[in-house]
Amino acid sequence: xxxxQKTRIxxxxxxxxxxxxxxxxxxxxxxxxxxxxxxxxxxSSRNANLDSSKVAVLAAVNSVHDYLKLKEQFxxxxxxxxxxxx
Amino acid sequence: xxxxQKTRIxxxxxxxxxxxxxxxxxxxxxxxxxxxxxxxxxxSSRNANLDSSKVAVLAAVNSVHDYLKLKEQFxxxxxxxxxxxx
Numbered sequence: 001x002x003x004x005q006k007t008r009i010x011x012x013x014x015x016x017x018x019x020x021x022x023x024x025x026x027x028x029x030x031x032x033x034x035x036x037x038x039x040x041x042x043x044s045s046r047n048a049n050l051d052s053s054k055v056a057v058l059a060a061v062n063s064v065h066d067y068l069k070l071k072e073q074f075x076x077x078x079x080x081x082x083x084x085x086x
Numbered sequence: 087x088x089x090x091q092k093t094r095i096x097x098x099x100x101x102x103x104x105x106x107x108x109x110x111x112x113x114x115x116x117x118x119x120x121x122x123x124x125x126x127x128x129x130s131s132r133n134a135n136l137d138s139s140k141v142a143v144l145a146a147v148n149s150v151h152d153y154l155k156l157k158e159q160f161x162x163x164x165x166x167x168x169x170x171x172x
Binding site for chain 2: 013014016018020024028031032033035036039040051052053054056057058059060061063064065066067068070071073074077078080081084085
């Protein structure tokens, strides 16, 4: 929407600064950054030899996995809801 | 579960080979890898100057954002379902 103001914030993810720009509120964007930071630190701590690029790819893999699992549950719930509404 | 066999596959994400090990079926794991690969190629094509590590971090950011948005919808639907069930 043209009248919707974009949020622009800088966040720190694993020691790197990123500028995030989007229609979301800054709280949401900070939460996203903090989850990615946490996932990357967790993966790094369990795989000391991985370079930062691979750590980030694995964080993305982990997030997409979570997304697809939630999507499955979402679709099941959608069916349940349809059946209940008749 | 101790009796559940783990799947071990190798996948290609943006020209790098990753070994994925987990309790999920290989189809699911390949789908995850393919979504991450697609997100990274999309981000790279729109930001030619980003190094692969930053591209991967942004793919993770994008995936976590998608996850949180779906989670909001999921929780709303959960409430609807609770109300319908009474």
